[in-house]
Amino acid sequence: MSVRHALLALLSEGPKYGLQLREEFEARTGEVWPLNVGQVYTTLQRLERDGLVESEGADDGPQKAFQITTSGAAELATWLRTPPDLSSPPRDELVMKILVAIRLPGTDVPELVQAHRRYLVQLMQEWTRIKEGAADDDLSLALAVDAELFRLDSVVRWLDAADARLKRAAADGQARPARAPLPKQRRHIGARG
Amino acid sequence: MSILELQRVSKVYGRGAAEVHALDRITLSVDEGAMVAVMGPSGSGKSTLLTIAGSLEDPTEGEVRVRGAALADMSRNDKARLRRRTIGYVFQDYNLLPGLTAAENVSLPLELDGLPARKARATGLAALRDLGLAERAERYPDQLSGGERQRVAIARAVVGERRLLLADEPSGALDSANAEAVMRMVHDACKNGGMAAVVVTHDAQLASWADRVVFLRDGRITDQTAPVPEAESLLTPGGQQ
Numbered sequence: 001m002s003v004r005h006a007l008l009a010l011l012s013e014g015p016k017y018g019l020q021l022r023e024e025f026e027a028r029t030g031e032v033w034p035l036n037v038g039q040v041y042t043t044l045q046r047l048e049r050d051g052l053v054e055s056e057g058a059d060d061g062p063q064k065a066f067q068i069t070t071s072g073a074a075e076l077a078t079w080l081r082t083p084p085d086l087s088s089p090p091r092d093e094l095v096m097k098i099l100v101a102i103r104l105p106g107t108d109v110p111e112l113v114q115a116h117r118r119y120l121v122q123l124m125q126e127w128t129r130i131k132e133g134a135a136d137d138d139l140s141l142a143l144a145v146d147a148e149l150f151r152l153d154s155v156v157r158w159l160d161a162a163d164a165r166l167k168r169a170a171a172d173g174q175a176r177p178a179r180a181p182l183p184k185q186r187r188h189i190g191a192r193g
Numbered sequence: 194m195s196i197l198e199l200q201r202v203s204k205v206y207g208r209g210a211a212e213v214h215a216l217d218r219i220t221l222s223v224d225e226g227a228m229v230a231v232m233g234p235s236g237s238g239k240s241t242l243l244t245i246a247g248s249l250e251d252p253t254e255g256e257v258r259v260r261g262a263a264l265a266d267m268s269r270n271d272k273a274r275l276r277r278r279t280i281g282y283v284f285q286d287y288n289l290l291p292g293l294t295a296a297e298n299v300s301l302p303l304e305l306d307g308l309p310a311r312k313a314r315a316t317g318l319a320a321l322r323d324l325g326l327a328e329r330a331e332r333y334p335d336q337l338s339g340g341e342r343q344r345v346a347i348a349r350a351v352v353g354e355r356r357l358l359l360a361d362e363p364s365g366a367l368d369s370a371n372a373e374a375v376m377r378m379v380h381d382a383c384k385n386g387g388m389a390a391v392v393v394t395h396d397a398q399l400a401s402w403a404d405r406v407v408f409l410r411d412g413r414i415t416d417q418t419a420p421v422p423e424a425e426s427l428l429t430p431g432g433q434q
């Protein structure tokens with residue numbers, strides 16, 4: 001989450017004070033991402049240094065209001081349209097754990113997969129409780145919680161697929177496929193970037 | 194109070210070399226107001242568990258009790274009455290009768306149970322109204338969307354004095370908004386209506402509506418989730434982020 005761009009977005013509505021920005025940030029993100037006030041002021045200082053916001057009022061206290069500049073508005077518009085970095089090679093920690101586990105003698109891989117699945121489903125239950133308790137008109141919270149649920153769900157589905165794949169491999173007598181050297185081409189998967 | 198109790202329930206299909214252990218010593222208890230999700234890959238025994246819990250099939254071994262009464266001690270008629278009166282079923286493909294309107298579909302089990310037609314209809318309409326379907330009452334299933342059909346099926350499963358809701362992939366064919374609406378209804382039937390529900394699904398998002406998720410593998414319960422903590426814990430600084 002880019003705090004920098006979120007603050008620019010809030011300032012595009014008009015000049016605001018630091019404390020006000022913090023409150024509005026938390027309200028707009030459904031209070032899913034707590035933000036401390038120090039973070040707000042540090043970010044504002046950097047935005048000012050880069051010419052993306054300017055301050056009104058001489059003193060540095062809470063009475064100092066900030067407003068977005070023309071280049072700040074341009075920066076915000078560019079950021080909204082820039083795709084997040086989803087193209088990096090897979091270095092997911094959970095994927096690594098499972099890859100290590102299938103090579104490690106004496107590891108009960110299905111049990112390990114299940115332990116991670118249980119943890120993820122429990123986390124999803126907690127998010128669903130939040131959604132359940134949210135007011136009907138709290139659109140920000142619903143969107144933020146949905147995003148979290150879909151992300152966790154995709155990991156559970158990967159575990160399900162891994163489970164099925166490992167079961168098939170075991171049935172085919174290839175329980176430890178990684179013992180054999182990998183073909184040269186495959187060794188480079190994940191080596192980009 | 195425990196609405197559904199399974200004690201070391203096993204189910205074996207076939208004999209000799211063709212023997213398949215669909216369920217292997219399942220012990221599960223679901224209290225009034227509780228919603229339990231059963232997750233597992235296909236072939237893990239999820240649907241068998243549901244049909245046995247619903248008295249549609251007998252276990253090979255073990256005991257099933259609904260509201261304290263052992264199914265093994267019941268006659269065929271007793272079981273049929275239990276299915277009409279106490280248990281509601283929801284399936285992935287809705288199973289509504291095409292020649293009946295939504296209201297008729299919902300009141301049918303009450304009429305079969307001997308309730309006068311007018312009273313059955315009033316109760317059925319009330320159930321539809323509670324689920325936001327009052328305006329759809331006179332429509333036939335093929336005049337309803339998939340989401341509406343499943344909501345009618347849920348109305349039918351919770352109508353009257355039903356205490357146990359058994360659902361097999363209830364939102365499998367629905368988009369995410371309708372799936373959420375369906376799970377909310379099941380959840381509310383437990384929390385506000387005092388029912389107990391067992392929902393079988395392979396979908397973690399749906400399972401996350403349950404109080405407890407039980408994991409089934411090769412006919413056995415291999416794991417289950419811990420009780421869900423207070424919702425706010427994820428939203429406080431220093432909490433899980």
